[in-house]
Amino acid sequence: MSADMIPLITKAMGETVYMVALSMVIASIIGVPLGVLLHTTAKNQILECAVINKVLGAVVNAVRSIPFVILMVAIIPLTRLLVGSSIGTTAAMVPLVLASVPFIGRQVETSLREIPEGIVEAAQAMGATPMQIITKVLLPEAMPNIVAQLTTVVISLVGESAMAGAIGGGGLGDLAIRYGYQRFRPDIMIATVVVLIIMVQVVQFAGNALAKKLDKR
Amino acid sequence: MIDLSHIEKIYDSPSGPVKAIKDISLHINKGEIYGIIGLSGAGKSTLVRCINLLERPTSGVVTVDGQDITAMSESQLRQARKSIGMIFQHFNLLSSATVYDNVAFPLRLVNAPKEKIHKKVMELLELVGLANKADQYPSQLSGGQKQRVGIARALASEPKILLCDEATSALDPQTTKSILQLIKDINAKLKLTVVVITHEMQVIKDICDKVAVIDKGVIAEKGRVLDVFTNPQQPITKEFISVLLSNDLPVGFREREVKAEPFPDSLLLIRLTFIGESANEPVISKLIKNFDLEVGILFGSLDDIKDVPFGRLIISLDGSQEEIDKAMSYVEKQELKVEVIGYVSRHDSTHH
Numbered sequence: 001m002s003a004d005m006i007p008l009i010t011k012a013m014g015e016t017v018y019m020v021a022l023s024m025v026i027a028s029i030i031g032v033p034l035g036v037l038l039h040t041t042a043k044n045q046i047l048e049c050a051v052i053n054k055v056l057g058a059v060v061n062a063v064r065s066i067p068f069v070i071l072m073v074a075i076i077p078l079t080r081l082l083v084g085s086s087i088g089t090t091a092a093m094v095p096l097v098l099a100s101v102p103f104i105g106r107q108v109e110t111s112l113r114e115i116p117e118g119i120v121e122a123a124q125a126m127g128a129t130p131m132q133i134i135t136k137v138l139l140p141e142a143m144p145n146i147v148a149q150l151t152t153v154v155i156s157l158v159g160e161s162a163m164a165g166a167i168g169g170g171g172l173g174d175l176a177i178r179y180g181y182q183r184f185r186p187d188i189m190i191a192t193v194v195v196l197i198i199m200v201q202v203v204q205f206a207g208n209a210l211a212k213k214l215d216k217r
Numbered sequence: 218m219i220d221l222s223h224i225e226k227i228y229d230s231p232s233g234p235v236k237a238i239k240d241i242s243l244h245i246n247k248g249e250i251y252g253i254i255g256l257s258g259a260g261k262s263t264l265v266r267c268i269n270l271l272e273r274p275t276s277g278v279v280t281v282d283g284q285d286i287t288a289m290s291e292s293q294l295r296q297a298r299k300s301i302g303m304i305f306q307h308f309n310l311l312s313s314a315t316v317y318d319n320v321a322f323p324l325r326l327v328n329a330p331k332e333k334i335h336k337k338v339m340e341l342l343e344l345v346g347l348a349n350k351a352d353q354y355p356s357q358l359s360g361g362q363k364q365r366v367g368i369a370r371a372l373a374s375e376p377k378i379l380l381c382d383e384a385t386s387a388l389d390p391q392t393t394k395s396i397l398q399l400i401k402d403i404n405a406k407l408k409l410t411v412v413v414i415t416h417e418m419q420v421i422k423d424i425c426d427k428v429a430v431i432d433k434g435v436i437a438e439k440g441r442v443l444d445v446f447t448n449p450q451q452p453i454t455k456e457f458i459s460v461l462l463s464n465d466l467p468v469g470f471r472e473r474e475v476k477a478e479p480f481p482d483s484l485l486l487i488r489l490t491f492i493g494e495s496a497n498e499p500v501i502s503k504l505i506k507n508f509d510l511e512v513g514i515l516f517g518s519l520d521d522i523k524d525v526p527f528g529r530l531i532i533s534l535d536g537s538q539e540e541i542d543k544a545m546s547y548v549e550k551q552e553l554k555v556e557v558i559g560y561v562s563r564h565d566s567t568h569h
């Protein structure tokens with residue numbers, strides 16, 4: 001182990017956290033409403049609409065079926081358009097967000113589907129609007145499940161961010177490739193892996209704890 | 218208060234259309250507790266859900282408090298639903314909200330001020346006896362307590378109508394009694410119109426003023442509970458009632474042949490039903506005193522139908538035909554229902 005390693009790792013870790021956290025926030029802002037739409041436009045749900053449901057479902061499935069490595073490369077033009085460059089930490093977030101949105105959408109949809117329909121009916125019988133049902137019934141009732149599911153999304157984002165890093169996005173993946181692999185620095189390689197493992201453990205632990213705290217069932 | 222006119226409901230199912238309700242018309246007066254009883258799948262839930270349009274009838278008109286709710290827009294309907302409370306078999310409480318927040322739910326939907334919500338919620342929790350559980354979650358409550366929360370929640374928007382779909386079917390008999398008592402108290406206190414859906418005649422008998430018996434999507438019979446109980450017309454109604462009232466003759470009599478005409482060594486068996494005040498008439502002692510007959514009591518029960526005493530007796534009259542005829546014309550003049558079961562042998566023929 002050498003002294004130069006600590007700042008390298010800290011910097012890379014900071015980049016990874018930044019990429020994952022910001023991607024997660026942006027992806028959730030789009031993905032959670034997407035999941036709500038996927039659920040509520042389905043048959044016999046409060047905003048039943050076959051067309052919207054089918055179109056959204058097809059788009060979600062299409063994006064989800066593309067492996068991340070390919071998605072990352074395929075959307076380079078889009079990334080350039082959005083952030084003005086195709087390399088760097090910010091550029092890496094475009095494919096990360098794009099891959100996470102449909103993932104979150106499906107996870108949220110699944111969580112919402114588990115809510116007993118009687119609870120929604122009771123709210124309808126009390127004169128709740130569809131929007132009130134979404135904000136006051138569906139999301140609060142599904143919250144423990146959604147938190148648990150989003151934890152999984154964060155963990156896969158950590159992995160994907162490492163992949164994005166490998167093609168010039170910065171972060172732990174970038175570090176592992178450039179130093180650990182290309183410059184034959186097994187100490188950096190090992191340190192990177194250890195840091196990644198710890199990050200995933202921490203995320204999982206925090207997610208579980210939060211989900212458990214929210215669960216009143 | 219509620220008027221259902223020629224309601225029909227057809228569901229589309231993978232195996233073709235299902236006619237759940239076939240041309241049902243029903244009128245429910247203000248302040249009444251109206252029971253709807255039927256077997257599983259008879260269409261009870263569908264019918265009650267047509268009252269607040271959780272289920273939209275395929276055809277027919279639903280009038281609630283003078284307004285045709287089938288003609289309303291979505292937002293008018295949401296408004297109208299605020300005056301129709303509903304409670305459910307499985308309570309349907311928010312598991313993520315406390316007892317307090319569950320009861321406050323309908324008030325928050327209309328953005329009621331905080332102080333008003335607090336006052337109303339505490340008042341309702343007091344009414345249902347759960348003021349000390351305000352901060353608990355539904356998972357910490359018993360079934361009966363959950364239903365009390367359901368009732369408090371249904372009353373929060375000060376409805377004029379309370380719909381109960383199998384509200385006691387998931388509860389044990391003792392808890393059922395206490396929930397029914399609560400519904401009865403609320404009906405009296407708040408002058409609420411109550412519709413009770415059930416498959417148990419006991420529920421009808423305990424709290425309902427009127428009853429409709431529904432069978433395969435049609436009303437088989439309806440009327441005042443007392444009338445339907447004492448004089449059921451349809452086999453399905455008799456079936457429901459028989460679960461509650463044992464009509465059986467004592468064991469020794471069951472295998473004896475019952476004949477319409479007297480024969481040597483025969484006894485006449487009759488069934489007497491006393492309702493209300495007549496339950497206090499000393500008919501039996503008069504029979505014994507005034508006629509030269511042996512009067513035997515083979516079966517007796519005293520019950521009440523929504524607080525009206527309701528007694529039933531099976532008696533045997535043994536004596537000369539002339540005395541029996543005189544006694545019969547006496548009992549038939551009394552204010553009670555008399556049914557002749559028939560003549561049976563005085564001796565148990567199987568034990569000669």
Ligand SMILES: Nc1ncnc2c1ncn2[C@@H]1O[C@H](COP(=O)(O)OP(=O)(O)O)[C@@H](O)[C@H]1O
Binds near residue numbers: 235236256259
């Ligand atoms: N959503 C539905 N889709 C198709 N068939 C239904 C639906 N709801 C009820 N039914 C059918 O309608 C009939 C009446 O059901 P329901 O009103 O629930 O009866 P009950 O409450 O008396 O048990 C049953 O045959 C049931 O299978």
Ligand SMILES: [Mg+2]
Binds near residue numbers: 261383
């Ligand atoms: Mg039912």
